[in-house]
Amino acid sequence: MATRHAPVALVLQTVRNSDSLKLQVHPSSTLTPPASPIPGLPSHLNQESRPSRPQEFQQALDLQRDDAGNLVEYGRGAWSIVYMARSSWTSPAASLTPPPSPGASSRILAVKAPLRRDAHPVLQAEALILTRINWTSGWEHYVVPFHGFISTSSTIVMSAVPLTLSTYVEDRAAIARQNFSTRTMSDPVLGLSQWREVARALIAGLTWLHNEARVVHGDIKPHSILLRPRLVKDGATLAYDPLYTDFSSAHDLLSPTSLASDSPRTSLSALSPPFVAPELLSVSAMRSLDLVATPPCDVFSLAVTLLAAATGDLLLYGTSNMQRLAMSRDGHRVLDYVRFGPNGSRVPRKGIIENILTQAVSKEPSERILPEEWLKLVES
Ligand SMILES: Nc1ncnc2c1ncn2[C@@H]1O[C@H](COP(=O)(O)OP(=O)(O)O)[C@@H](O)[C@H]1O
Ligand SMILES: [Mg+2]
Structure with missing residues (x-):
């Protein structure tokens, strides 16, 4: 089981200058759909059952580096850089994830980090939409698995799917x-x-x-x-x-x-x-x-x-x-x-x-x- 440390901001600068690649994320409440939505509406259309904050990712992540010591990138977009990371967390179910079992092997994840300051609210909004999507049954057929948001650094954690x-x-x-x-x-x-x-x-x-x-x-x-x-x-x-x-x-x-x-x-x-x-x-x-x-x-x-x-x-x-x-x-x-x-x-x-x-x-x-x-x- 990973030990928990104070939060570390996953902004580009911090990552590049950091001696340690270990990203520790502080624990916070994981959002799950509330127990009592408004009666009469299908749960996925119920405003009361919609998340107000993105679901947090709570496990430790290790960003991966290549032989030259550079962070391994999957790609870049208008707002972000997507890096390769490993985590000992193993459950594919994004929202109701039990803690990782001791000794579970690590899995490869994709970590989408903001490129610039003005990208932080953009990634936060994206994470809220992805949380909503995860609350709607059937997402696993159509949308890349989303595992949570690291709010201290506005970073989105997904399954790695390295072919566009x-x-x-x-x-x-x-x-x-x-x-x-x-x-x-x-x-x-x-x-x-x-x-x-x-x-x-x-x-x-x-x-x-x-x-x-x-x-x-x-x-x-x-x-x-x-x-x-x-x-x-x-x-x-x-x-x-x-x-x-x-x-x-x-x-x-x-x-x-x-x-x-x-x-x-x-x-x-x-x-x-x-x-x-x-x-x-x-x-x-x-x-x-x-x-x-x-x-x-x-x-x-x-x-x-x-x-x-x-x-x-x-x-x-x-x-x-x-x-x-x-x-x-x-x-x-x-x-x-x-x-x-x-x-x-x-x-x-x-x-x-x-x-x-x-x-x-x-x-x-x-x-x-x-x-x-x-x-x-x-x-x-
Ligand atoms: N889950 C993922 N696994 C692997 N590569 C990814 C993943 N998500 C995104 N990428 C790569 O990162 C690029 C940028 O991601 P994207 O979400 O489009 O960022 P932006 O919002 O900045 O446009 C994508 O075009 C793709 O090459
Ligand atoms: Mg894009």
Whole structure:
């Protein structure tokens, strides 16, 4: 059992200058759903049963270093650096975790630490949303396992899932270029059945997120999706389960004035064309201070993510930032644009991909397909 010490702030500076890599987290109350929610409402929609603070992570963590002594990084984003860590804590159940048994072997975790001061409230809001998500049954199928928040350093602790959909798509695109064949040139770079499995899993996840968890993700793109190796294949051709991560732009549909929507993460710096819905990129939306993604924005972003997973091109509109912003503002034309581009053969006219994506990229957000209808379409 780990001994407990005074809290140590896990800010970047402190970690780098620290002689000891051991991060000790002070004990505090773990939040669990209250026993007496308001009667009549499903528990996951009950305001009284929603957490007011993120669930704390209470175990010791060891950040990992490579042979050169540098902290091992899984990745970086707009707000954070994600490090590799070990902990003797072993339970996969995030919210009702018993203390680790003595002698339990350590497990590898991913630790998301703020890059800058203004990222602290962003990660705190993200941790609150992840706590909410953990209180909604079914999360384990769709969202990266969240194990708690270290409030003294605004650090999020998750399971380590070291492969992003973006990396996987790039790897598959490189393989497709090497093995180019007229037989497969009209298939997605992932392979058609694998692409359909990714689409089905992510659309099912979005349906769950919007309708059960009542959360808008706000930043769906290939870099915000992790691929967890599948233990049981169940006839699937894809070796992974796609999971949503990075809820730093997310907000709670039931409490629009929550900390999440007040936090500075709504700023433009975190937006990623071409995956952002065009209505968020209009000049007036970009001037507005309260830029908030809606459920149809997520539908659009997921559709463009799936399009990139078909073509193998994560930039979609070329490498010039100005051109990408201009094209992204016209985002509802993305399918036509891609069809005339270098990878257009992978999105055949009237083919499966066009059929699945067209209604998800409608210009008018209100005309975009609802996730539950979209799920029926991809399953048909
Ligand atoms: N659980 C995880 N396991 C492994 N790598 C991760 C995990 N979560 C995030 N990453 C990596 O870190 C990167 C940045 O994380 P992200 O949550 O997108 O941060 P930000 O909110 O700063 O954008 C991701 O693109 C991914 O490469
Ligand atoms: Mg990110």
